[in-house]
Each structure stands twice: as structure tokens, then as C-alpha cells.
Amino acid sequence: MEKISRTKIIDLLKREDFGTAVNVKGWVRTRRGSKQVNFIALNDGSTIHNVQIVVDLANFSEEILKEITTGACLSVNGVLAASVGSGQKAEIQAREIEILGACDNSYPLQKKGHSLEFLREIAHLRPRTNTFGAVFRIRHHMAIAIHTFFHQKGFVYFHTPIITASDCEGAGQMFQVTTKNLYDLTKDERGSIIYDDDFFGKQASLTVSGQLEGELAATALGAIYTFGPTFRAENSNTPRHLAEFWMIEPEVAFNDITDNMDLAEAFIKFCVQWALDNCADDVQFLNDMFDKGLIERLQSVLKESFVRLPYTEGIRILEAAVAKGHQFEFPVYWGVDLASEHERYLVEDHFKRPVILTDYPKDIKAFYMKQNDDGQTVRAMDVLFPKIGEIIGGSERESDHHKLLTRIEEMHIPMKDMWWYLDTRKFGTCPHAGFGLGFERLLLFVTGMANIRDVIPFPRTPRNADF
Ligand code: 4AD
Ligand code: MG
DSSP: OOOOOBOOHHHHTTOOOTTOEEEEEEEEEEEEEOSSEEEEEEEOSSSSOOEEEEEEGGGSOHHHHTTOOTTOEEEEEEEEEEOSSSSSSEEEEEEEEEEEEOOOTTOTTSSSOOOHHHHHHTTTTGGGSHHHHHHHHHHHHHHHHHHHHHHHTTOEEOOOOSEESOOTTOSOOOOEEOOSOTTSOOBOTTSOBOOTTSTTSSOEEEOSOSHHHHHHHHHHHSEEEEEEEEEOOOOOOSTTOOSEEEEEEEEEETOOHHHHHHHHHHHHHHHHHHHHHHOHHHHHHHHHHTOTTHHHHHHHHHHSOOEEEEHHHHHHHHHHHHHTTOOOSSOOOTTOOOOHHHHHIIIIIIISSOEEEEEEEGGGSOTTBOBOTTSSEEEEEEEEETTTEEEEEEEEBOOOHHHHHHHHHHTTOOGGGTHHHHHHHHSSOOOEEEEEEEHHHHHHHHHOOSOGGGSSSSOOBTTBOOO
16 A cells, blocks of 8 residues: 555544545444445544545455445545535545454444443443544543643642542541452451551552642642542442542642632633633534533533532522422431532522532531631532532631641541641641542533543443453
8 A cells, every 4th residue: 555644534624635645544433335436434533523435346356345344444545535425525535445453243333322321331442432532532621621720820730649548538438458468367456457567567548539648739839739540439329429530639828718719610610611612523512412401501601600608508598499399309407418419409490500519517528627617617618510519629728736636636537647737737837728620520511421430431430340
């Protein structure tokens, strides 16, 4: 085959220099046509759109033609031509075709219209579908949006450890990391496992959050963010929970809760605007295929300012709804940890725009949040979104050494693991605040997908770690 340098399909479809010799490489999506002419839809992942390859059958051997099946990988040399029938400006009149990889009819993506559930079972192949191509391109663009946002604002991207000995959220949902022989564990007289001879010399786990180390960095560098994998062994099989997810955690010295809310709102809006600006074709596809209200919802979030409301007010609204006959599955009362149905009622039914709920009861929030003067609540903030519920959780931090220590003791958090964290409050403590955005929750919003398993390439959930 003649050596012509490859053009990506996304670039080729923009070209108008018809008559030029070009090469494309990609996978066959469909093949149709008559006894004289065949049309191959070829995709190389650079765009949701396929390029149409026009094949005059008389010019190719039977041996080549029989290998051009759905899923096969081809290299095509041909002439760029104006297209009338393909839905695109340009198509390719094939001159030479090389089969890079044949694909027999056991390929599971023969027909269109597989269910998302079925595609999860073939997660190794689903990136080849239009839907997952779109989702994973958007995922990439959102990562770039996040780095761009914080970089432009002068934040330092700070890498926090994945293996840790501290449970930031104190919820006991950590996966253990050990090199111990699980068949032969040594225990002390009280039956507790002895970790002295384990790899780290102590019990270690996968992190549930980079926040504590993020706070160390913010109280030195001023403003930082983390962006990395996070692990939670919570046994919740819901469309919004993963055992392994990615989290973005900015932490800023001298910010109070209001600054924190301003940052969160600006951040999400920046990401949504980025998706509309940089992923237009993919977002349009998902809008048309799965969620006819997607683009409208993205635009409306940009227009509206988020409601800011104390938890106590939120409970009043929910209680009023119950009094008027609204049925919730879980009870509503002051002190309850809100369920997703409650959060969504506030956002979708009551306010019809995103809500930032603040000042939660201290007993349902983590030890590090700044305590309010009422002795009951802490300066927490959760950002609640339509269709998702909680997308961000954050707070102003308790900067007072004594108050923080008291809270740690009240909540029975093992002190020996916390000395380094407490040092920030001992040596030049400062007001500071931060939050965590669940990357996949953001992607649920931006893609309109309904299940979090469909916005991460290889989801980890209870009883599932395939691929
Ligand atoms: O509210 P969370 O637990 O807050 C923290 O971890 C804080 N340390 C953040 C901080 O202040 N720096 O989690 C933050 C966000 C949630 O709002 C949610 O979007 C996401 O992380 N999240 C999950 N996403 C997917 N699967 C799970 N199991 C998640 N748990 C939390
Ligand atoms: Mg939370």
C-alpha cells in the first residue's frame, strides 16, 4: 500500500481540498450497499462522526472485501471527495484498503441498540460505541477544564497519597492495604491483629479523601487542589456510588464558607460552560439519544445563581412538603442525614435550581468542620444538583486547636494518627475552607447519563471488579 500519512477523522471531515489523496485508519461501524458499490462507516474515536468510505467493488479482490466486517480495523487510502449522502461534507473514494485486524461475527457489537446494562458486561469493548466514545471524550475534556480552572486561578496541583493510615471522613469505609498472609494473622491477647510486622508497620488503607494532606498544603502554599482516585468500601449499590471514584478537592487558606460557596459555584459553572464549548457534538448526541432535556439543563444551570440555604430551613421546607401530603421513602426531621430524594425535592420541585445547603447538624458531619456558635451545627456546605443530589461536599475548617481537639476526642478518633494534622492548628493556624467534587457525579450531570457506572471506564462497585 502507498504510504500516505494518516489524517484523523475529526480533521478530515473539516477539509474541503477535494481530490487530495488521504489515508484514514479506524474500525468499521457499518457496511451497506449494492452489488456495485459499498459504503463503509469508519470511526477512529477522534469524533462521534464516522467518515463514509465509498468502495467500488470492481476495484477490490473478494479476499479483501470479505474481511470488511463490523468491528474490523482498516487502513484506507483514497481520494477526498465532496459527499452528498453521508450527512458530512467529505467522504473518501477508496483506492487501497488494508485489513489491519479482521473481526469475526462473534464480535458482540454487531447491531446497534444494545442496553447500557449489557454494555457494562463488555466494558472492554463499550468505548467503541457512539455513546461511550462520547462519554469518555467528555470525561477527558472535563479533566482539562478542571486543571485549567484552578491553574488560571493560581492554585497548585498537589498530590496527596493514595495509601494512608488516617480515615479522613471517619466513616470506617476504608479498604485495607496489607502484605500480610491472611491465612496466618498474628493477634494480641485481645484478639486484635498485630500490624507491627506488616509492610507499613501499622494498619494502612486506600484513601477516602486527600483533604487532610490538602489542608497541610493549603496552609503553606495558599491555594491547592487535588485530583485523584478515592476509595470507599460503602456497600451501597446505587446509581450514584462507586467504590473507586475520582475527586477534586480544592483547599484555600483565608477563605470562609461564603468564599467557599463562591468558588464551588464558579467552578461548576466553568466546567459546564467548557462542556458546551468544547464537547458540542458529543453533548448533542447524548441529548438526542438519552436525555432530551440535557442541553437545556446545562444552559439553565449557567443562568441561575445557586440557592444558599441553611439546613434548618431546608428541613422546614421538607416538613411543609410532608404536611401537604408529599410522600418520601425516608423520614424527615431535624438531625437527619438527608437522602437523595430529599435533596432532589429541594432542587427539582421546590427551588428548580441548584441549592447549596449549609450549617448542618454537627453529628452528621466530619470532625474537621468549623463549629458554629450555636453548639449544634457546623459550617458545612453541600451543593445539591438536579437529577444527582449531592455533587459537592465541603466546609470551612475548624482552625481552633482546642475546639478541634475536643471534637476529635468526642468522636473517638484515634489521636495517635492525627498529631501531624493538629500541628497545622498549633503552628500559625489560619481560617481556611475547601470542598470535594465527585468527578463522576459532575459527569453524570454533564452527560445526562443516569448511572454512575456509565461515566467511568471500568466501574468498581460491590461484587464487581472485572476488567
Ligand atoms: O462529601 P464527601 O464525603 O466529602 C469529602 O470527602 C471531603 N473530604 C471533601 C472536602 O471537603 N475536601 O465527598 C465529596 C464528594 C461528594 O459530594 C460526592 O460528589 C463524591 O465526593 N462522592 C462519591 N462519588 C461517587 N461514589 C461515591 N461512593 C462517593 N462518595 C462521595
Ligand atoms: Mg458528603
